[in-house]
Amino acid sequence: MTDAFSSNSEAVINRTVNVSTTTTDYQAGSLAERYEITETCRFVTINNFKKVALQFPDDLLSDAIQISAEVEKETNAKTFILGDTSYGSCCVDEVAAEHVRADCIVHYGPSCLSPCRRLPLLYVFGKRPTDVQQCAAAFKELYSDCESHVIILYDVTYSHAIGDLRQLLCEIYPNVVVSLLKVDHSHGAKLIHDSLVADDQLDSQDDRVIFTFGRQFSIQEGLRIDDYSMFYIGQEGLTLTNFMMTWNRCSFSSFDPITCTGRVESININKALMKRYYAVERAKDASVVGIMVGTLGVANYLTIIDQLKDIIHKAGKKSYMFAMGKINVPKLANFLEIDVYVLVACPENSLLDSSEFYRPVVTPFEMELACNKHRDWTGEYVTDFRDLLPGGSSHVGFPEPNQSNNEEETTDVSLITGALRTTNFTTSSEIIDGTLQSTSLVPRNETLTVANTNTAASYLAGRSWQGLEPKLGRTPVVKAVKGRRGIAIAYEEEGLGNRDSSTTPHQQS
Known part of the structure; x- marks a missing residue:
């Protein structure tokens, strides 16, 4: 059970990748053909790029140094190797490229071909052998x-x-x-x-x-x-x-x-679709939704996040946004208040198998199915969130509440718990600057006494673990002092102490 929540940190730090900076004539010719080095250099030279980011998936990193050296030799550009991407390696990591102020990106290996908007881009897929x-x-x-x-x-x-x-x-x-x-x-x-x-x-x-x-x-x-x-x-x-x-x-x-x-x-597609429909039902039962940012490179990802916030609030649910890089079970297990997560990612990474997670992870399409009563389950499935945006092929507008009757309050039966489920659709007048104004304070009685309901603070107060104790006013104020040196698993002072304690008087003599 402990392996699911932790890994050997020392092994991660000591992990190495065997690469070679020298190539034989045969290897150079093979790399040039496989990685389209001539065409890549032409792309860099014609556009007069000075800084080029080369993005590699993990399985191609062993060839990264040789390719980088060949590109620099044939062009006047400086290359930067992007190895560990923030999210899936199929997506272009424009944020990492902007950190080095690159003029363009060359993406190697498999790709989801999701559109990007920030930097000029060249795809080099490589040539996997096939008969x-x-x-x-x-x-x-x-x-x-x-x-x-x-x-x-x-x-x-x-x-x-x-x-x-x-x-x-x-x-x-x-x-x-x-x-x-x-x-x-x-x-x-x-x-x-x-x-x-x-x-x-x-x-x-x-x-x-x-x-x-x-x-x-x-x-x-x-x-x-x-x-x-x-x-x-x-x-x-x-x-x-x-x-x-x-x-x-x-x-x-x-x-x-x-x-x-x-x-x-x-x-069994029908079985797979039913598993996804189960996630939709969990999303309908949820009252607190976590919006996870699973990409920073796919075009319009901010637009779909704003749209998700809007429909979640209009459906009477709360939403919180998370940007945590690559997703795993321990990360999501830290937020027990969240009932369901919605992942904004490229089409290939959106269909996350959340069977091992403590909360289900749904796609933007499934979240819309749960919140938008005008969108029906027909068997059609949408993995590209850009199709859900206004003007997209699968866009369905959110229903406008009718003030003359109670149509904004709907009741149905949960297919998971069997209990009645009431959804209060919020009117546009109750939303100011994208936030709900009527959910934090509500009237308690005729004297208009108000109280907080279902806020993040109340969740935090009920936790068994709340983080570090602030001890306000009880901690003396001191000047800044020199801290420890080294890494967390082996500070330099700790190493000296361990060696001293392990040395016997007989050994010292």
Whole structure:
């Protein structure tokens, strides 16, 4: 049980990453091809960038120094390696790049392709090996009917092989649609397209063109996306789960490039959706909601936070905002007052499995389902919070309360506790500057005696542990003195003391 709440701090401090600053000719050539060093240097040189932030996931850090040295050798830029990102490594860490005042970011490895707004950006996915012939053979085995309507999706690290796969399949399967990677170029984001067909330009204004999660494809006229099957190239993980939850009415199959095997995905989508609906019911029962910031790089994350605050307050609930970096069980266990958390993150990191957490963690879409009575559960699932904003494809306005009757107070039955649940929708006149004015003080009797109800202070007073004792007026005021030196697990003074105490008189002599 103690392992769940603590880790070996000494092991973390002593952990090392084996890297080498020297490369052979073979290694240099392999790295240049795998990490697109020539194209990266061209991107830096053409735009005359002087400070370049190179962001790596943990599994690619071993190559970071060699890539950084190659980029600095070919350009006049100074590079900075961003290793430990504040949140998921699939998101661009613009905040860390701004700490070093970088002019641009080069993001390496898998990416969720969420739009960013602050700095020019270049995606370098790398080239994970895959056998295109084996992939085509697995596709033909899974889809024996040549008239099948199939959309091919893939992990971004296999995008270099999609052009060859297209040539092998499209002549045999006329109804196969191959998705293309696309990013928002209006703020300087760029992709390195290798073998993708350059003349596949789709009109984004066409209703048949679907652009989501950095993928763009077009469906045939008269068909819906539910009429297609999905074929995914990549390993099982967050990307595939995100696709399956979003297009949950489509059948999925996949090809694993590592094992070179294809299979029909057998995940029970209905069961997964019911688990998410259980979280929605927990959110409906909650009275105190914690809004967790799970990204600082995805565009419009502040807008969705403001929208969540607004609908939570209008639904008669309290909200508190938390920015705690990477989420784990011990961090959230510190706040027992919170009934449910809502995580604002990129689409791939929003679907957090909170079965080990002491409070459920829901997505912004699920929080809206709990608070907005105009949004019904239809089986549609939204993981991209930008679709919930005004102008988004899944935006539903919050109902305006009617002052002439009591429509703002609704009663239903909790599917978890079985008790009656009353929701008091707050009118706009009760909200000033985004805060509730009538929940801290309420009339107690005819003499208008008032009292605090359900505030954070009352929660803190009831805690068994309240933090350090202030001891106001009992602590003498002293001048600043020189503190300890070293790290918390082994201060220098403690080390000397330990050595002295462990030395016997016989050893000293």
